[in-house]
Amino acid sequence: MSNNWTKSFSATALKSRPSPVRELLKVINQPGMISFAGGMPAPDVFPVEQFAEGAELLQSKGSLLLQYGTTEGYNPLREFLAKWTAPRMGREVGLDEILLTTGSQQVLDLFGWAMIDPGDVVIMEAPTYMAAINAFSNHGAEFASVRMDDVGMVVGELPALIEKLRKEGRKVKFIYTIVNFQNPGGATMSAARRKELTEVAKRYDLTIFEDDPYGYVRFDGDHLPSIFSFDGAGNTIYAGSFSKILSPGVRIGWVSGPKDIVRQMTVFKQATDLCSSPITQILTHEYCRKGYLDSHLPNIIANYRVKRDAMEQSFKKHLSSLGITWVKPEGGFFYWLDTGAIDSNELARRALEKKVAILPGEPFCVKPEDGVHAARINYTFSKPDVIEEGVSRLAQAIQEMKIPAK
Amino acid sequence: MSNNWTKSFSATALKSRPSPVRELLKVINQPGMISFAGGMPAPDVFPVEQFAEGAELLQSKGSLLLQYGTTEGYNPLREFLAKWTAPRMGREVGLDEILLTTGSQQVLDLFGWAMIDPGDVVIMEAPTYMAAINAFSNHGAEFASVRMDDVGMVVGELPALIEKLRKEGRKVKFIYTIVNFQNPGGATMSAARRKELTEVAKRYDLTIFEDDPYGYVRFDGDHLPSIFSFDGAGNTIYAGSFSKILSPGVRIGWVSGPKDIVRQMTVFKQATDLCSSPITQILTHEYCRKGYLDSHLPNIIANYRVKRDAMEQSFKKHLSSLGITWVKPEGGFFYWLDTGAIDSNELARRALEKKVAILPGEPFCVKPEDGVHAARINYTFSKPDVIEEGVSRLAQAIQEMKIPAK
Numbered sequence: 022m023s024n025n026w027t028k029s030f031s032a033t034a035l036k037s038r039p040s041p042v043r044e045l046l047k048v049i050n051q052p053g054m055i056s057f058a059g060g061m062p063a064p065d066v067f068p069v070e071q072f073a074e075g076a077e078l079l080q081s082k083g084s085l086l087l088q089y090g091t092t093e094g095y096n097p098l099r100e101f102l103a104k105w106t107a108p109r110m111g112r113e114v115g116l117d118e119i120l121l122t123t124g125s126q127q128v129l130d131l132f133g134w135a136m137i138d139p140g141d142v143v144i145m146e147a148p149t150y151m152a153a154i155n156a157f158s159n160h161g162a163e164f165a166s167v168r169m170d171d172v173g174m175v176v177g178e179l180p181a182l183i184e185k186l187r188k189e190g191r192k193v194k195f196i197y198t199i200v201n202f203q204n205p206g207g208a209t210m211s212a213a214r215r216k217e218l219t220e221v222a223k224r225y226d227l228t229i230f231e232d233d234p235y236g237y238v239r240f241d242g243d244h245l246p247s248i249f250s251f252d253g254a255g256n257t258i259y260a261g262s263f264s265k266i267l268s269p270g271v272r273i274g275w276v277s278g279p280k281d282i283v284r285q286m287t288v289f290k291q292a293t294d295l296c297s298s299p300i301t302q303i304l305t306h307e308y309c310r311k312g313y314l315d316s317h318l319p320n321i322i323a324n325y326r327v328k329r330d331a332m333e334q335s336f337k338k339h340l341s342s343l344g345i346t347w348v349k350p351e352g353g354f355f356y357w358l359d360t361g362a363i364d365s366n367e368l369a370r371r372a373l374e375k376k377v378a379i380l381p382g383e384p385f386c387v388k389p390e391d392g393v394h395a396a397r398i399n400y401t402f403s404k405p406d407v408i409e410e411g412v413s414r415l416a417q418a419i420q421e422m423k424i425p426a427k
Numbered sequence: 428m429s430n431n432w433t434k435s436f437s438a439t440a441l442k443s444r445p446s447p448v449r450e451l452l453k454v455i456n457q458p459g460m461i462s463f464a465g466g467m468p469a470p471d472v473f474p475v476e477q478f479a480e481g482a483e484l485l486q487s488k489g490s491l492l493l494q495y496g497t498t499e500g501y502n503p504l505r506e507f508l509a510k511w512t513a514p515r516m517g518r519e520v521g522l523d524e525i526l527l528t529t530g531s532q533q534v535l536d537l538f539g540w541a542m543i544d545p546g547d548v549v550i551m552e553a554p555t556y557m558a559a560i561n562a563f564s565n566h567g568a569e570f571a572s573v574r575m576d577d578v579g580m581v582v583g584e585l586p587a588l589i590e591k592l593r594k595e596g597r598k599v600k601f602i603y604t605i606v607n608f609q610n611p612g613g614a615t616m617s618a619a620r621r622k623e624l625t626e627v628a629k630r631y632d633l634t635i636f637e638d639d640p641y642g643y644v645r646f647d648g649d650h651l652p653s654i655f656s657f658d659g660a661g662n663t664i665y666a667g668s669f670s671k672i673l674s675p676g677v678r679i680g681w682v683s684g685p686k687d688i689v690r691q692m693t694v695f696k697q698a699t700d701l702c703s704s705p706i707t708q709i710l711t712h713e714y715c716r717k718g719y720l721d722s723h724l725p726n727i728i729a730n731y732r733v734k735r736d737a738m739e740q741s742f743k744k745h746l747s748s749l750g751i752t753w754v755k756p757e758g759g760f761f762y763w764l765d766t767g768a769i770d771s772n773e774l775a776r777r778a779l780e781k782k783v784a785i786l787p788g789e790p791f792c793v794k795p796e797d798g799v800h801a802a803r804i805n806y807t808f809s810k811p812d813v814i815e816e817g818v819s820r821l822a823q824a825i826q827e828m829k830i831p832a833k
Binding site: 025026027029030031032033034037038039040059061062064065067069070072073075076077079080083084086087088089090123124126127129130134135136137138141152155156159160194195228264267268269270271272279281282285287288289291292293294295296297298299300301304 | 476535543561675
């Protein structure tokens with residue numbers, strides 16, 4: 022019944038890879054499975070009651086909700102976000118500087134359309150968000166990476182890297198960074214580094230993609246100003262998301278940036294999905310308008326802080342003695358384990374046999390070898406007692422790898 | 428404040444064009460404007476009451492609605508569609524043969540990712556859906572076109588075209604067709620032509636993209652089997668949409684086809700928006716599950732039939748004597764006017780001065796000159812008395828173009 026479609030596939034299709042996270046979503050529903058693999062919010066932090074208050078809009082504004090919306094997004098929500106994000110952005114952005122998207126994943130794709138020619142080099146952190154690698158790679162990007170330390174991307178190493186690439190005749194297009202509670206690395210870029218990054222970008226005439234899906238989920242310390250706020254040259258776009266501060270199910274992200282690039286991304290949104298759903302945009306605006314975004318966020322933060330602390334305790338209890346190291350994240354969703362001599366692909370396979378799902382480090386690195394001895398561990402999805410049990414099983418898997426079979 | 432982003436834009440960005448339809452959406456809200464330009468459903472056909480019945484799910488299934496969904500889409504809705512579309516598809520497709528998308532516009536983009544290498548030729552009808560031209564063009568497609576007559580694409584001319592292209596060394600990738608009440612041409616491909624098209628595709632080892640957003644909105648005559656149903660070789664994908672049979676605001680389309688290509692499009696969906704909204708998918712499923720899709724469709728059809736008839740009458744009254752010709756569509760959303768000697772770009776400008784928005788033919792044609800003497804007129808959005816007034820104004824604009832200025 023089926024011809025061989027693969028022979029007609031594009032070159033991009035032939036080199037594409039499915040996301041291991043999305044694939045694992047199918048496995049983690051098995052009974053008894055403990056998942057540290059995904060990046061899903063805990064179901065118990067969803068503000069179901071408050072969000073459902075908007076349900077009457079399905080009736081009272083039905084014709085607006087069910088119709089096409091503008092590609093730019095629902096204006097009252099854009100206006101709300103322009104105001105709400107002002108402290109972080111350093112000013113209130115104009116309506117022509119903000120575009121609503123179908124999740125912030127779409128920002129990656131739209132920016133790829135607008136900026137990347139095949140062969141262009143994108144500078145990423147090592148490790149980085151795997152679906153950013155995939156999105157940019159689909160557009161033909163090649164990659165270079167900069168290491169991170171406890172205060173984020175080591176910006177001081179950028180100039181030498183950029184100059185080396187340019188000497189090789191390669192075209193560096195932009196720098197991609199996840200500034201707060203980096204996924205998967207966990208580190209947060211210091212204010213000094215942010216400022217330094219805008220100076221490097223200006224000096225080398227490069228643009229910056231500041232991705233910040235986790236930034237408002239901070240457990241300890243103070244919020245830092247965005248890179249965008251330091252960037253007087255207008256070289257930065259900032260991507261935000263409702264997925265971690267309200268719900269991924271609404272599929273709403275946004276991008277703020279100079280109007281030229283926002284306009285160009287809007288043109289590409291027309292060709293990729295016309296507009297995002299007015300239903301979820303208007304329900305989300307209603308939720309925000311009533312002040313629930315601000316009033317509920319502390320509940321999310323408190324919930325995840327307890328889980329982060331539980332995982333920290335379980336790590337200390339079970340993993341300290343096994344040569345595994347980590348940095349405690351100040352917010353966000355993930356720990357990044359340094360597994361020492363242990364191959365994390367093998368560890369992930371063995372953990373799965375014990376019904377614990379973790380993600381090995383390779384798919385998070387543009388040079389896969391950088392991730393062979395690392396693993397990403399999510400703590401937001403499971404309850405504290407489940408976290409303890411899961412880390413205990415993970416420790417067993419590690420111990421079995423260290424004890425040679427008889 | 429802003430550097431010159433355009434100098435960093437990709438080649439694709441530099442050649443991209445905003446959609447004139449999406450741009451016009453901003454204009455048509457001006458007071459007194461009559462819009463025949465868009466492709467929007469009439470607000471009065473939305474089943475607001477029935478759709479809003481699902482509102483309680485925001486509460487009772489809140490945690491499911493607010494969470495990430497699978498990339499493939501909400502299973503109960505996929506199962507519903509597999510059954511509901513079976514008569515048209517010739518059989519019930521399997522779950523691995525159907526993918527839910529963020530509107531059927533996304534099917535165009537995902538198929539582009541999976542199939543198009545820069546320089547590949549896509550064969551389109553003349554005229555065709557402008558956002559399909561844009562979506563495929565972004566992926567680097569070049570185009571060839573086949574004319575249509577009263578029973579759709581003139582399939583008999585395809586073999587010579589394909590052989591000519593291949594002799595020129597060009598790679599023909601697939602054939603794109605809008606089978607029912609073509610946008611913008613209005614014609615419906617006959618069953619004989621559909622069968623013939625699958626035979627041509629098989630002979631030349633090509634695939635077919637059967638786009639059918641309007642197919643269920645038929646005023647006269649009987650439904651025809653899909654091209655997919657004639658295609659024993661498995662060379663066809665079929666794209667459907669809820670936009671015209673329920674609501675564009677839900678942003679749900681689907682693609683049915685052989686599992687290899689559906690799988691590959693799913694991988695690209697991971698990188699472009701991760702998943703579509705479970706909120707709108709689950710509300711849509713609830714609506715369908717209760718039988719409202721079938722019970723409400725006759726209301727939509729009756730509403731639009733009256734408007735189609737009103738426009739037919741107004742055309743006869745005002746345009747017949749002016750040398751304008753047209754074919755009466757059996758369903759769908761559009762008339763395609765042959766404006767004879769009149770340049771439709773100039774006509775659209777003059778009509779806009781009289782507060783009637785129409786779309787000139789050029790952006791609908793891969794060879795723009797094919798559309799210079801044609802215009803697309805939407806009849807679903809305006810009420811019958813508004814249609815009469817709008818056509819009357821359009822006739823005035825035409826008359827003024829024919830009378831030389833003093």
